[in-house]
Amino acid sequence: MLLIIVVIFAGVFAVVTLLIIASGTGASQQAKQVLATLDSALANDTPESRDQILDLRKDEKLSAIPWLNRSLLKFQLAPQLHTLLHQADLDWTAGGILSGCGVCFAVPMVLVDLKTDSIPLALVSGLVLGAAPFAYVLFKRSRRFGLFQQGLPEALDLMVSALRAGHSLIAAMGLVARECPEPVGGEFRTCFEEQNYGLELKAALDNMINRVPLQDLRIVSTAIMIQKESGGNLAEVLDKTSHVIRERFRLKRQVGVHTAQGRLTGWILTLLPIGLGVVLYIANPTMMSVLWTTEIGVKLLWGASGMLVLGGLIIRKIVNMDV
Numbered sequence: 001m002l003l004i005i006v007v008i009f010a011g012v013f014a015v016v017t018l019l020i021i022a023s024g025t026g027a028s029q030q031a032k033q034v035l036a037t038l039d040s041a042l043a044n045d046t047p048e049s050r051d052q053i054l055d056l057r058k059d060e061k062l063s064a065i066p067w068l069n070r071s072l073l074k075f076q077l078a079p080q081l082h083t084l085l086h087q088a089d090l091d092w093t094a095g096g097i098l099s100g101c102g103v104c105f106a107v108p109m110v111l112v113d114l115k116t117d118s119i120p121l122a123l124v125s126g127l128v129l130g131a132a133p134f135a136y137v138l139f140k141r142s143r144r145f146g147l148f149q150q151g152l153p154e155a156l157d158l159m160v161s162a163l164r165a166g167h168s169l170i171a172a173m174g175l176v177a178r179e180c181p182e183p184v185g186g187e188f189r190t191c192f193e194e195q196n197y198g199l200e201l202k203a204a205l206d207n208m209i210n211r212v213p214l215q216d217l218r219i220v221s222t223a224i225m226i227q228k229e230s231g232g233n234l235a236e237v238l239d240k241t242s243h244v245i246r247e248r249f250r251l252k253r254q255v256g257v258h259t260a261q262g263r264l265t266g267w268i269l270t271l272l273p274i275g276l277g278v279v280l281y282i283a284n285p286t287m288m289s290v291l292w293t294t295e296i297g298v299k300l301l302w303g304a305s306g307m308l309v310l311g312g313l314i315i316r317k318i319v320n321m322d323v
Helices: 002-041 047-051 066-073 077-088 094-116 119-130 132-164 169-179 184-196 201-211 215-230 234-258 260-283 295-319
Strands: none
Touching: 077 094, 077 132, 077 201, 094 119, 094 132, 119 132, 119 295, 132 169, 132 184, 132 215, 132 234, 169 184, 184 201, 201 215, 215 234, 234 260, 260 295
């Protein structure tokens, strides 16, 4: 057991050391690139500047460690993780979240195995805690999408006012980008800049929908593209779209109020056995240890866990309603 602890400590220490070294290397390379760009802008004609090729394109790395970045580029999962982190507005990398999940999986699994001497229980504990970084990313993503959904009707009202004052659609989007808070202002700013750089309006709107895949934003994009193809009063179309989004938001809140009791029941029925087991273990560890030290206890523990997960999923299916 002592050897396992030493190996895990050495592994975690090596990962942290590599991350620090990679971060320092990345910062040094970035500083050299900035200095080279300044020398080129000041027309410092030196042999080094003539031979050097500056790459001013946007470089998005999946990890600060070079070999890990090359490995992640070969897998299809890495771009999806990168998109997920961008949607959550977290300054992480795909390699960082994978490393965090690995550490959160290995350390609790070894500690639980040392405490209980039960491999299945240690594996379950490692899987649950190993998914904690990913669950945090999903929570931040959902929270950011909620803020965007709340601020979208006000952004549409601002666009309607700008259009009625005589501004163009692109100018109205630029006004939203300047005046609206995050995340609405940031997403519209990106769409506005992409359109200014020569991208078609439909492609810019599709990119924004890919970054923020919300039904309300799809309604706005569809309304703008229909008006562009068939003509009409865009201000009136966006005004009615804003009204529809507000009504959907009001209906969704009303449904949430009516299903609050069911959701609370689901949380209580899911967390009550776990909390009761922790309390009983603190009160009488010998009695509770029978669940993972005997064969029949392990079977009962697996059966109870399966029924707990199944019951939680059934309650969630009942209370979740699409609006």
